[in-house]
Amino acid sequence: xxxxxxxxxxxxxxxxxxxxxxxxxxxxxxxxxxxxxxxxxxxxxxxxxxxxxxxxxxxxxxxxxxxxxxxxxxxxxxxxxxxxxxxxxxxxxxxxxxxxxxxxxxxxxxxxxxxxxxxxxxxxxxxxxxxxxxxxxxxxxxxxxxxxxxxxxxxxxxxxxxxxxxxxxxxxxxxxxxxxxxxxxxxxxxxxxxxxxxxxxxxxxxxxxxxxxxxxxxxxxxxxxxxxxxxxxxxxxxxxxxxxxxxxxxxxxxxxxxxxxxxxxxx
Amino acid sequence: xxxxxxxxxxxxxxxxxxxxxxxxxxxxxxxxxxxxxxxxxxxxxxxxxxxxxxxxxxxxxxxxxxxxxxxxxxxxxxxxxxxxxxxxxxxxxxxxxxxxxxxxxxxxxxxxxxxxxxxxxxxxxxxxxxxxxxxxxxxxxxxxxxxxxx
Numbered sequence: 023x024x025x026x027x028x029x030x031x032x033x034x035x036x037x038x039x040x041x042x043x044x045x046x047x048x049x050x051x052x053x054x055x056x057x058x059x060x061x062x063x064x065x066x067x068x069x070x071x072x073x074x075x076x077x078x079x080x081x082x083x084x085x086x087x088x089x090x091x092x093x094x095x096x097x098x099x100x101x102x103x104x105x106x107x108x109x110x111x112x113x114x115x116x117x118x119x120x121x122x123x124x125x126x127x128x129x130x131x132x133x134x135x136x137x138x139x140x141x142x143x144x145x146x147x148x149x150x151x152x153x154x155x156x157x158x159x160x161x162x163x164x165x166x167x168x169x170x171x172x173x174x175x176x177x178x179x180x181x182x183x184x185x186x187x188x189x190x191x192x193x194x195x196x197x198x199x200x201x202x203x204x205x206x207x208x209x210x211x212x213x214x215x216x217x218x219x220x221x222x223x224x225x226x227x228x229x230x231x232x233x234x235x236x237x238x239x240x241x242x243x244x245x246x247x248x249x250x251x252x253x254x255x256x257x258x259x260x261x262x263x264x265x266x267x268x269x270x271x272x273x274x275x276x277x278x279x280x281x282x283x284x285x286x287x288x289x
Numbered sequence: 290x291x292x293x294x295x296x297x298x299x300x301x302x303x304x305x306x307x308x309x310x311x312x313x314x315x316x317x318x319x320x321x322x323x324x325x326x327x328x329x330x331x332x333x334x335x336x337x338x339x340x341x342x343x344x345x346x347x348x349x350x351x352x353x354x355x356x357x358x359x360x361x362x363x364x365x366x367x368x369x370x371x372x373x374x375x376x377x378x379x380x381x382x383x384x385x386x387x388x389x390x391x392x393x394x395x396x397x398x399x400x401x402x403x404x405x406x407x408x409x410x411x412x413x414x415x416x417x418x419x420x421x422x423x424x425x426x427x428x429x430x431x432x433x434x435x436x437x438x439x
Binding site for chain 2: 222
């Protein structure tokens with residue numbers, strides 16, 4: 023039995039949590055999220071390099087939340103999501119037990135949010151290297167080339183909103199996309215409306231994206247929409263020196279300001 | 290296109306720039322008539338989606354203007370707006386939407402001449418850039434069209 027399964031079993035048996043959110047191998051061997059409520063079934067929990075989905079998304083979902091206290095298998099992006107959700111008052115720290123996983127796959131001992139905070143502080147908070155390289159590549163192009171690239175990508179969008187559903191920070195019960203008074207985003211798929219949607223999504227995640235890349239992974243037509251939010255989290259750090267999801271009392275980038283915020287384009 | 294008349298939409302705050310634009314008129318200063326002014330309670334109230342919608346509905350350029358920093362009627366609306374604009378500008382740059390079409394400015398209620406100058410320079414710049422068809426034509430493209438083209 024792996025360390026994670028043993029820890030989950032212990033938590034469930036001692037009634038410290040009522041559900042453990044983790045990963046298990048599905049019938050075809052594909053990794054899928056698991057919600058373990060019975061200590062006897064904790065053995066099925068696994069962790070390997072295929073376990074990439076950001077599970078923090080389930081913490082705000084009613085179906086999971088109402089079971090009771092939640093244990094969650096958490097890699098660095100998941101820990102940052104949890105921090106972010108706490109700072110935005112979406113989850114209560116007392117209701118969450120974190121089964122932290124280090125970069126090498128070993129189980130971390132995360133006793134409380136202070137321990138998690140110091141672990142996050144020690145980690146690399148930038149975007150993943152692969153995505154950072156792609157960002158640098160796109161930033162080198164001319165503005166027309168970039169427009170062409172995104173126009174091409176956006177034309178593929180089928181408005182399934184998987185990017186929204188998979189994102190732990192997109193927890194609004196009523197998204198502005200679901201409202202039709204006014205109808206900001208057209209229902210049908212056309213390149214302009216698709217682009218509007220991705221701009222809206224990126225702007226609403228500005229300074230809140232924790233660079234897990236889940237939106238890009240969830241996209242069924244492979245639009246690299248995670249690059250948009252990652253670019254903004256890069257810029258949020260450039261301008262305001264804030265990394266999202268690093269402390270429980272972080273102030274939101276977009277709802278605060280400094281009188282001496284630097285810009286060079288307002289005449 | 291020599292007969293192209295750019296359509297410019299100006300989103301302005303009620304307390305400074307709108308009053309400034311009023312002063313331009315009462316001072317009898319002439320400026321380009323291409324601009325359509327929309328009055329907002331505060332620059333902090335201007336949603337970025339309104340900008341995208343105006344481009345989609347045929348605007349070729351946009352002016353956004355409010356009170357100078359520290360002059361906001363609501364004390365901090367323009368500071369919040371500034372942060373939002375910084376992020377929005379970075380996103381637009383990254384997506385390849387030309388920021389030359391959007392003018393951000395601070396114009397106070399006493400700066401009638403400055404408002405005329407802001408409008409005139411923006412209209413001149415947009416006139417040079419031409420109509421914003423690359424954004425407007427996107428409404429007609431979607432995945433089916435692409436499949437049939439291939």
